[in-house]
Amino acid sequence: MLHRIVDFSVRDVRFPTSAEQHGSDAMHTDPDYSAAYVVITTDSKVQGFGLTFTLGKGTDIVVCAVKALSGLVIGKFLQDIVGDFRGFYRLLSSDSQMRWLGPEKGVIHLATAAVLNAVWDLWARTEGKPLWKLLVDMDPKQIVSCIDFRYITDALTEEEALDILMKAQEDKQHREEQMLKKGYPAYTTSCAWLGYTDEQLKQLCTDAFKSGWTKFKVKVGADIEDDKRRCGLIRHMIGPQNTLMIDANQRWDVSEAISWVSELSEFRPLWIEEPTSPDDILGHAAISKALGTLGIGVASGEQCQNRVMFKQFLQAAALQFVQIDSCRLGSVNENLAVILMAHKFRVPVCPHAGGVGLCELVQHLILFDYISVSADLHNRMCEYVDHLHEHFTCPAIIEKAHYMPPKNPGYSCEMLESSVVKHQYPDGEVWRKKIA
Numbered sequence: 001m002l003h004r005i006v007d008f009s010v011r012d013v014r015f016p017t018s019a020e021q022h023g024s025d026a027m028h029t030d031p032d033y034s035a036a037y038v039v040i041t042t043d044s045k046v047q048g049f050g051l052t053f054t055l056g057k058g059t060d061i062v063v064c065a066v067k068a069l070s071g072l073v074i075g076k077f078l079q080d081i082v083g084d085f086r087g088f089y090r091l092l093s094s095d096s097q098m099r100w101l102g103p104e105k106g107v108i109h110l111a112t113a114a115v116l117n118a119v120w121d122l123w124a125r126t127e128g129k130p131l132w133k134l135l136v137d138m139d140p141k142q143i144v145s146c147i148d149f150r151y152i153t154d155a156l157t158e159e160e161a162l163d164i165l166m167k168a169q170e171d172k173q174h175r176e177e178q179m180l181k182k183g184y185p186a187y188t189t190s191c192a193w194l195g196y197t198d199e200q201l202k203q204l205c206t207d208a209f210k211s212g213w214t215k216f217k218v219k220v221g222a223d224i225e226d227d228k229r230r231c232g233l234i235r236h237m238i239g240p241q242n243t244l245m246i247d248a249n250q251r252w253d254v255s256e257a258i259s260w261v262s263e264l265s266e267f268r269p270l271w272i273e274e275p276t277s278p279d280d281i282l283g284h285a286a287i288s289k290a291l292g293t294l295g296i297g298v299a300s301g302e303q304c305q306n307r308v309m310f311k312q313f314l315q316a317a318a319l320q321f322v323q324i325d326s327c328r329l330g331s332v333n334e335n336l337a338v339i340l341m342a343h344k345f346r347v348p349v350c351p352h353a354g355g356v357g358l359c360e361l362v363q364h365l366i367l368f369d370y371i372s373v374s375a376d377l378h379n380r381m382c383e384y385v386d387h388l389h390e391h392f393t394c395p396a397i398i399e400k401a402h403y404m405p406p407k408n409p410g411y412s413c414e415m416l417e418s419s420v421v422k423h424q425y426p427d428g429e430v431w432r433k434k435i436a
């Protein structure tokens, strides 16, 4: 059956998370987790749902960018899109006028992610499979045909990508069964947002520990004495064997990052995340070199613009953990490129999640990474944040601190229509009350 896209909508949906300091960090002190939420409808009535994540203000700008791209989607047949997905990715990311707004970065790239996420969702639904399974079952040649290799062939050629995927075919079935049984390891960021009090932090950490969490991320970077106290509290509570990560959300200059994190080294963080500007590849390389001697790695990616920057981070040995993001990069297509490059450079992928909908989306990509690419779980885990899942029709499922593979067809980011209507900005009930 053919599926022609006949309708396209995008809405500005915002959740007032800043009221309770959920999601707060050293740079984003009042985030309202939000999304530009896309629904595409076909003449066969099958729909695709996609989103990109934002922090509140400016979501309207992303919505505007999504609308600008919608003309490239409406009227297309799904079969034509996925039959040349590389071409369609390039159509969206390289439109000869709109590429001036990026290219492949910033608002226009967030918009590309929202649109393509909806297309991938539609594809998975029409195949009756969750997205991870669609990817895992795909012929390696077809996977590679979804990737735009422009600008990365000096690091990864199409032939090398194919070779990686072919080699990982062995034992794939076994890994799939393992994931279905045990799930993919996760860590939590929910206990230690920067705006939480010590009491909150202790309580949330105790509860999480009791529910089986063993890996915790703490926000740092505003005040060194606060950081020492908070890291000390968590390290004391989780003991020496469990894992602690720290996240500065781009707060420091390079030398400041090195000295600040050195002062926190006694708490033995596995990584420091986003120590400095997400665009500063050589700065990250310098930090990696300095902190490597203390056994601390550098993680980044949630604001890494595109595959070209990831390529350079990897080439410069500037990252020890690659944090792919389902909404920052150009959807599944560009994430496939980064997952394969990370494998070639032997750097573990530990996705960024949380926000609204990011856990739902990225769980599919990390399952694909394990089953079809890396076959490795050492030092690998996917972020989990326990907010806003109740707004999704198929929320992420966590059991014993592991993501359980989604079973429903699609990419898991369909929101409950009632939640969308209530949180739509500025007319939804939640915002009307606040604005009045």
Ligand SMILES: C[C@H](O)[C@@H](O)CC(=O)C(=O)O
Binding pocket: 022, 023, 024, 025, 028, 031, 055, 189, 247, 249, 302, 352, 353, 354, 355, 383
């Ligand atoms: C503003 C966001 O909550 C950010 O702090 C998330 C983040 O850095 C992470 O989850 O990692």
Ligand SMILES: [Mg+2]
Binding pocket: 247, 249, 273, 274, 302
């Ligand atoms: Mg982070």
